[in-house]
Amino acid sequence: MKVVILGGSYAASRAIDIISSLDKDAQVTVVSQSTHSYFNVASPRLLIEPEKLEKVFFSVEQWVTQKLGEGKGKFVHGTVEAVDFGAKELSVGLGDDRATKESIQYDILIIATGTRSTPGFKLNDTHEETADAIRALNQKVTKANSIAVIGGNATGVEVAGELGSLKTKKVTVYTGSSSPLSFLDEKRTNATTEKLTKLGVKVVNEIRSRSITEKDGKWTIEFDDGTSADYDLVIEATGVTPNTSFLDSSVLDDRGYVATDKSFAVKGHEDSVLALGDVLSIGQNTLVDMKYNQLEVFKATVAKLLKKVTQEKLYDPSPSATLAVPISRSGGVGLLNGWGMPNFVVRLVKSRDFMISQAKTNF
Ligand SMILES: Cc1cc2nc3c(=O)[nH]c(=O)nc-3n(C[C@H](O)[C@H](O)[C@H](O)COP(=O)(O)OP(=O)(O)OC[C@H]3O[C@@H](n4cnc5c(N)ncnc54)[C@H](O)[C@@H]3O)c2cc1C
Numbered sequence: 001m002k003v004v005i006l007g008g009s010y011a012a013s014r015a016i017d018i019i020s021s022l023d024k025d026a027q028v029t030v031v032s033q034s035t036h037s038y039f040n041v042a043s044p045r046l047l048i049e050p051e052k053l054e055k056v057f058f059s060v061e062q063w064v065t066q067k068l069g070e071g072k073g074k075f076v077h078g079t080v081e082a083v084d085f086g087a088k089e090l091s092v093g094l095g096d097d098r099a100t101k102e103s104i105q106y107d108i109l110i111i112a113t114g115t116r117s118t119p120g121f122k123l124n125d126t127h128e129e130t131a132d133a134i135r136a137l138n139q140k141v142t143k144a145n146s147i148a149v150i151g152g153n154a155t156g157v158e159v160a161g162e163l164g165s166l167k168t169k170k171v172t173v174y175t176g177s178s179s180p181l182s183f184l185d186e187k188r189t190n191a192t193t194e195k196l197t198k199l200g201v202k203v204v205n206e207i208r209s210r211s212i213t214e215k216d217g218k219w220t221i222e223f224d225d226g227t228s229a230d231y232d233l234v235i236e237a238t239g240v241t242p243n244t245s246f247l248d249s250s251v252l253d254d255r256g257y258v259a260t261d262k263s264f265a266v267k268g269h270e271d272s273v274l275a276l277g278d279v280l281s282i283g284q285n286t287l288v289d290m291k292y293n294q295l296e297v298f299k300a301t302v303a304k305l306l307k308k309v310t311q312e313k314l315y316d317p318s319p320s321a322t323l324a325v326p327i328s329r330s331g332g333v334g335l336l337n338g339w340g341m342p343n344f345v346v347r348l349v350k351s352r353d354f355m356i357s358q359a360k361t362n363f
Contacts, residue, residue: 001026001306004090004104006080007112007243008032008060009123010287011277013363015110016067018299023306028068029104031092032060033079036127039359041287043121043134044158044326046354048166050138055356057127058363078102080246083109085269096126107272108305111247111258114278115240115285121155122240137235144232146170148221150209151237152180154325157192159237161327164199172202172231174221176238179205181325181333188333188340195327212236242279257281262314263301264294274301282315286323287362293317326351 003019003026005012012030019026039056046052061075078092081101088107094100116124120133141147141163149160152175160173160180173180173196179189180196180203193203207223212234214220219234242256251266251273253259258275259267260282266273276298278285283294293315300313320338324346327333332351334341341349349355 001107002029002105003027003108003110003306004029004031004106005110005112006031006090007114007277007279008034008075009037009112009114009277010362011112011114011279011290012060012110013037013063013067014290014295015112015276015298015302016064016073018295018302019110019306020068022299022303026306027074028064028072029074029076029106030060030064031076031078031080031090031104033077034123034125034127034130035060035077037063037363038123038127038130039356039362040122042354042356042359044155044162044354045356046134047120047137047141047159048162050135052356053131053134056359057131058360060363063363076102076104080113082246083248085248085251085273088272108302109273111244111266111273111275111279112277113243113246115242117155117240118236118238121237140233141166141169144169146231147172147233147235148219148229148231149173149235149237150176150212150221151239152177152182152205153237153239154181154323156237157181157196157325157327158332159235160196160201161199161332164196164201165328167200170202171200172204172229174204174207174209176208177205179203184321184333184335188335192325192327192333195332199328240278240285244279253281255281257283262297262316263304263312264298264315265301271305274298274305284317288322289317292322324350326354 036057064073064075078094082091092102157180163171180192209221210224211222219231222228258279264274297313297315300311321335324334325332331343332346334346
């Protein structure tokens with residue numbers, strides 16, 4: 001069986017583990033536009049400690065070889081430009097310049113091309129460009145006195161917390177909502193506001209930015225209530241966009257995510273194409289969701305395709321949230337299966353080093 005995995009990040013890594021555990025003889029090819037995976041979870045800390053960048057990138061070729069054994073798997077450094085589902089063939093632009101094209105055939109295709117975001121927060125292009133984006137942002141942070149963070153979800157709160165911990169900047173976070181982390185209960189949202197405020201971060205709720213412009217190093221935000229504000233730097237943490245421009249719109253939802261059934265089989269191509277990770281229309285755009293809700297479903301569906309065994313599992317994410325959101329090095333807010341995580345636990349599991357010491361275990 002020729003199995004081709006698109007993407008070289010968290011989901012691709014877990015997909016290899018599952019495929020090789022089910023079929024040792026599968027010929028696995030991983031196609032990734034970046035030669036290295038990126039532990040982007042740590043990006044809010046990297047913004048203020050860019051010297052740690054050397055600990056967050058991992059060679060895809062190396063982990064593909066480690067997982068599959070020498071000479072067994074194949075890594076192709078290239079960008080998928082088109083998929084012909086009828087011919088079961090994809091077209092790849094090789095290397096960073098993509099000048100040379102290669103066609104690759106598959107029996108089973110796994111789409112794990114994830115999402116993109118503000119440069120530096122995700123692996124939008126090459127890993128060198130990602131590292132450069134973090135260094136450039138760090139330089140701007142160093143020079144700025146006033147910084148606005150746009151976005152009140154986990155990334156916005158984490159970035160505001162890191163900047164606040166510097167104690168030398170006037171930091172404002174615009175949540176665009178009723179509170180930071182507004183999807184959590186009142187106890188947690190109040191704690192988030194309190195912790196940010198303690199760090200000197202001003203929390204502004206309810207107004208949303210309409211436009212953000214930069215001229216000669218000065219930034220202006222115009223808000224939907226007609227007001228505006230000027231800053232030395234604006235950092236946007238407003239969400240992610242799926243990496244699916246190479247796919248026909250017939251397999252995408254109206255937001256551009258891959259449309260699948262609840263077993264992650266791609267609609268119209270259920271016998272040969274699966275998706276996993278952030279790119280899934282029905283997923284939650286988190287690693288926690290992938291690890292705890294998606295992987296067992298994916299494993300059952302791959303088993304069905306590879307071995308024709310029926311052990312169908314359907315995606316049914318737990319309604320109880322699990323997350324840990326650092327707000328500076330000293331703690332943060334968190335939930336484990338819906339139960340509150342004390343500050344010291346958030347500090348131990350994440351805030352101390354943003355899990356950089358465990359980054360490698362993801363790949
Ligand atoms: C700042 C930030 C912090 C986060 N922190 C957390 C956290 O603490 N906990 C948590 O659970 N989640 C967190 N997340 C979410 C987490 O980053 C995503 O859930 C995760 O990255 C999804 O992994 P993935 O493998 O599906 O895709 P991605 O990590 O997006 O990787 C996509 C891969 O596909 C490759 N690719 C893209 N297009 C192509 C193409 N055309 N051809 C070939 N290859 C391609 C890319 O190079 C990359 O290797 C965070 C997100 C952000 C932005």
